[in-house]
Amino acid sequence: MLIRKSIAGIVLERNIIGHRFKPNAISFYNYSKSVATEIPVYTEPKINLVGLNPKQIYEVASRIDPKINKFVGNQIYQWIYKKGCLEFDNMANLSLELRKKLGNSCIISYGNVRESQLSVDGTRKLLLEYKSEKKKACNTVDNGNVNDTSEEKHVLGYKENPGDLVETVYIPEVDRGTLCVSSQVGCALNCKFCHTGTQKFMRNLTSSEILGQYMQVAYYMADFDRKENERRKITNLVFMGQGEPLLNYRNLKAAISLLTCKDGIAFPTNKITVSTSGIVPLIEKVATELQVQLAISLHATEDGLRNKLMPINKQYPIKELIKSIRAFCSKSSDKNNRVTFEYVMLDGINDFPGDAVRLSKLIKGIKSHVNLIPFNPWPGTEFKASKKAKINAFYETLSNQDVSCSIRKPRGQDIFAACGQLKSNSLSKQWA
Ligand code: SF4
Incomplete structure (x- = not known):
């Protein structure tokens, strides 16, 4: 649930995070006119790939799917850090199977x-x-x-x-x-x-x-x-x-x-x-x-x-x-x-x-x-x-x-x- 208040011209927002796994979402009210997308808020333990370097991302991904190589690890890295991708489903150059496995074990969360x-x-x-x-x-x-x-x-x-x-x-x-x-x-x-x-x-x-x-x-x-x-x-x-x-x-x-x-x-x-x-x-x-x-x-x-x-x-x-x-x-x-x-x-x-x-x-x-x-x-x-x-x-x-x-x-x-x-x-x- 998102609560918004406006006091003396200051916009205040507070997100009340539900205690359930399904990601809910919040938006930056009035933050950027050009962006309407929302960032998911996660409440369950999963491995967060934000903060991991290319080698660490490869290590995590290869534990999930031993078939992948360093090239694929680097593709995941670039989706996260170069393209700001938040959903494994949108990583178009990865196999559907890998996207699903990553989604089951990992998240991409900025907090x-x-x-x-x-x-x-x-x-x-x-x-x-x-x-x-x-x-x-x-x-x-x-x-x-x-x-x-x-x-x-x-x-x-x-x-x-x-x-x-x-x-x-x-x-x-x-x-x-x-x-x-x-x-x-x-x-x-x-x-x-x-x-x-x-x-x-x-x-x-x-x-x-x-x-x-x-x-x-x-x-x-x-x-x-x-x-x-x-x-x-x-x-x-x-x-x-x-x-x-x-x-x-x-x-x-x-x-x-x-x-x-x-x-x-x-x-x-x-x-x-x-x-x-x-x-x-x-x-x-x-x-x-x-x-x-x-x-x-x-x-x-x-x-x-x-x-x-x-x-x-x-x-x-x-x-x-x-x-x-x-x-x-x-x-x-x-x-x-x-x-x-x-x-x-x-x-x-x-x-x-x-x-x-x-x-x-x-x-x-x-x-x-x-x-x-x-x-x-x-x-x-x-x-x-x-x-x-x-x-x-x-x-x-x-x-x-x-x-x-x-x-x-x-x-x-x-x-x-x-x-x-x-x-x-x-x-x-x-x-x-
Ligand atoms: S070092 Fe700590 S206490 Fe000192 S100015 Fe920075 S944040 Fe403030």
Whole structure:
């Protein structure tokens, strides 16, 4: 059953999932005029092929039908990742028998859309539900240990849990569309200005769940159906949603590898940005292994203040952070890449002219761009946004020091979708 509400111009949707096997369906109300298709919602355990690489898909398929070869495995992979196919029945170049067998044992699921909100400025926030069998094993912070060989089970259909809910945000602009993806449910780092930081860390998202956020929105924006040379609706992908992506390194890496795989989604690496609060030992790997763009949540120029705003700074102070960023730049294969520094403007805290001067000195010699973010308030926060005049003065000071910078236009504030406002149980509370 689909319930829709419209409050002050915001469209809210909630899907009530029936406890039966037959897939039901929900739609994105008003999401994309060009797409009327619906995505099935599954409630029974089956193997989810989303999140599996070509080798893994072949392994799963050959267990179901030992007659198939790698070529057929690759055909299934392309149906899923290149064409956005959701039904095995539609995989026209597979035998009818194989399609039936796959349908009996596997699903193609991007996760269930539990709620969908549309801001007055066109920003869309989704509350997605993922149910993973590996809940207990996922419930630790991943330090990027590549020796961890524990296997993920891509199975859906277990009891509802707040640890299954996560938010993702699509921000359309005239010349681009940015998808802000989450990497964890909640966050362990407790940055004081961030709404997610008030939500206790519950678990890492699997690579399937990270990828599912992209595929869910790409499907509805008809990106899988676009013609050759036609621009994607999702042009940029930023890991700036809930959680610290580098503390879920293994799954982040697997998801990026699938996003950029030339045989599948083929998302350009220079349009993917991983944003970190400063997990120093893994920053270089963003250049050498992930090979994507880097953004740093900086927000302060002295350890004293940064320790208070971002407790992770006690472990990795500014000097070490800057050193690791310089190492990232020297290892990056594209020397034209710029590191983005995110700087939230907090009234009377970090918005003084001296902060701007220190910031320009700190990042001197690093090819970079500074994003000044007017603070986006959330219920219970102790902070206020800096006055417009102060933000402009800060911007002028940086510009006068030849620092490339801009002031970010807040998007999706009215639905708590703006930077630093995500918290996956906030919507549920509104509906309680
Ligand atoms: S800013 Fe990022 S790292 Fe800090 S609490 Fe929020 S989600 Fe976590």
